[in-house]
Amino acid sequence: MNDLLLWIGRIAGVGGVLLCAVAAALRVSGRFWFGEFQIGTLLLMGMAVMIVGCLCFLAVLTDRSKTGR
Secondary structure, three states: OHHHHHHHHHHHHHHHHHHHHHHHHHHHOOOOEEOOEEHHHHHHHHHHHHHHHHHHHHHHHHHHHHHOO
16 A cells, blocks of 8 residues: 555656646746646646645655554
8 A cells, every 4th residue: 555655646746746847837938828727727736736745655654654664
């Protein structure tokens, strides 16, 4: 289970950083919309995905501290 959470955390972290980077690049270029989404919404989605990744890492770390591994 820890290995699965670790991989979910890694993938979510990278995906969130990419979403935030795309949102920042689009906003700096002067665009307010990306398809049907506002750029702020895209940034919020990226931050939410990164938070999911952080929570997965936190779950792995707390389980490791309980078991002493």
